[in-house]
Amino acid sequence: MSRKLRVGVAGYGVGQGHIYALQRLADQFEVVAICDIDEAKLRHAADGHNISATTTDFAELCARDDLDVIDICTPTYLHVAQTLQTLAAGKHVICEKPVAGSLKQVDELIQAEAESDRRVMPIFQYRFGHGLQKLKLLVDKKVTGQAYLSTVETAWRRRPAYYAAPWRGKWETELGGALVTLAVHAHDVLYYILGPAKSVFARAKTMVNPIETEDCISASLEMANGSLASLSVTTGSAQEITRHRFCFSGLAAESNIAPYQNTSDPWTFTGDSPEISERIESTLARFEPLPEGFEGQFFRFAQALQQNTELPVTLLDARVALELITAVYHSARTGRPVDLPLGHDHPLYAGWQP
Ligand SMILES: NC(=O)c1ccc[n+]([C@@H]2O[C@H](COP(=O)([O-])OP(=O)(O)OC[C@H]3O[C@@H](n4cnc5c(N)ncnc54)[C@H](O)[C@@H]3O)[C@@H](O)[C@H]2O)c1
Numbered sequence: 001m002s003r004k005l006r007v008g009v010a011g012y013g014v015g016q017g018h019i020y021a022l023q024r025l026a027d028q029f030e031v032v033a034i035c036d037i038d039e040a041k042l043r044h045a046a047d048g049h050n051i052s053a054t055t056t057d058f059a060e061l062c063a064r065d066d067l068d069v070i071d072i073c074t075p076t077y078l079h080v081a082q083t084l085q086t087l088a089a090g091k092h093v094i095c096e097k098p099v100a101g102s103l104k105q106v107d108e109l110i111q112a113e114a115e116s117d118r119r120v121m122p123i124f125q126y127r128f129g130h131g132l133q134k135l136k137l138l139v140d141k142k143v144t145g146q147a148y149l150s151t152v153e154t155a156w157r158r159r160p161a162y163y164a165a166p167w168r169g170k171w172e173t174e175l176g177g178a179l180v181t182l183a184v185h186a187h188d189v190l191y192y193i194l195g196p197a198k199s200v201f202a203r204a205k206t207m208v209n210p211i212e213t214e215d216c217i218s219a220s221l222e223m224a225n226g227s228l229a230s231l232s233v234t235t236g237s238a239q240e241i242t243r244h245r246f247c248f249s250g251l252a253a254e255s256n257i258a259p260y261q262n263t264s265d266p267w268t269f270t271g272d273s274p275e276i277s278e279r280i281e282s283t284l285a286r287f288e289p290l291p292e293g294f295e296g297q298f299f300r301f302a303q304a305l306q307q308n309t310e311l312p313v314t315l316l317d318a319r320v321a322l323e324l325i326t327a328v329y330h331s332a333r334t335g336r337p338v339d340l341p342l343g344h345d346h347p348l349y350a351g352w353q354p
Contacts, residue, residue, distance in 0.1 A: 005302055008033040008067045010058055012045040014096060015073035019049050021294035028302035035061040058082060062089035069094060075167040076175050080105045083120060087112050093120040097184055099318045101175040102351040103326060103342065106319045113315060121301050121311045122318040126185045127192050128296030129263025130289050135253045137287055138269065139193060143279050145250030147227035152190050152244055154183040155237035156259055160209060169211030171353040177213030179325055183233040186242055188321050189263060190229060193246060196320045197221040199339050204332035208236035219328055250276045264292055326352050
């Protein structure tokens with residue numbers, strides 16, 4: 001095993017979950033330093049995780065010569081500048097979603113990564129749930145057949161307290177609403193299994209909370225593989241669920257509905273014939289579970305760096321997710337379907353913010 005990756009974590013909101021995961025992977029990572037502009041949080045984090053090096057200054061974190069990776073868990077509007085700053089300091093980047101607020105910005109990040117000898121990994125930790133990984137295995141082993149129709153529901157509940165954080169609910173700082181911040185995970189799961197969409201029609205509204213950005217979305221997609229998909233998103237669901245349902249010629253796959261763990265087990269896979277059910281069973285008997293969630297993504301990140309292979313989530317994955325977001329907003333505002341991919345001359349290429 002090569003030397004552990006030494007990590008500095010910036011932002012102690014969801015950063016707490018990152019640190020727990022990194023510290024559980026003690027053979028691969030060491031969390032050396034933590035940064036937050038809120039001194040009380042910083043002290044609490046340092047004590048709670050036994051991390052001695054702390055700073056309130058992101059530039060100081062970047063300047064440390066004992067770090068291999070900076071893990072950016074700060075509010076969304078800081079991600080692009082801090083990613084560029086980290087690459088310029090010669091360190092790998094892990095960055096929370098969304099990495100950027102436009103296709104133009106993500107293209108700048110792709111270029112900056114290519115010009116550096118470092119790597120940038122956006123976070124999409126839901127990819128690594130065991131239920132979803134089983135479906136991925138069935139797809140890779142060609143058990144699923146042709147994709148017909150998929151449904152993705154992100155029905156969560158966000159009350160006014162959630163929007164008390166001053167950066168939330170605003171175009172300038174959260175960069176978007178439920179589409180950008182919440183449903184981006186479930187939509188990435190769809191793309192992870194089926195690839196990107198080629199056409200989108202969407203409606204978006206703000207109904208649940210008095211915020212600038214949208215909190216309800218309904219979208220109809222035609223995927224590049226020819227199948228159809230529908231997305232529904234709300235922050236007003238008294239019962240919180242996330243659900244994925246994939247209907248293929250060979251089988252129907254349905255996730256559990258735990259809102260924040262629906263890609264984990266259990267999923268149900270129903271074969272369209274006894275023979276296919278047997279193939280499902282024999283394929284899944286060979287499933288080898290790896291860690292899930294943040295831990296699953298970081299585990300694969302360390303392996304990819306060590307073996308010089310593709311990262312488990314790339315900037316190109318983030319780019320297609322941002323392209324879908326751009327298309328949904330454009331369709332909702334124009335009332336027309338939008339064809340993908342979007343060119344550099346698209347009116348929202350430089351940003352979907354109104
Ligand atoms: N992957 C996931 O499941 C997931 C879950 C929650 C949030 N997120 C993403 O993580 C990001 C942060 O969200 P959150 O809910 O943790 O927000 P938060 O407001 O709870 O935490 C952000 C932290 O960053 C700190 N901060 C602000 N400016 C900073 C700076 N310049 N340098 C260092 N620290 C700074 C704040 O003081 C705060 O402690 C967002 O982009 C969000 O979309 C992802």
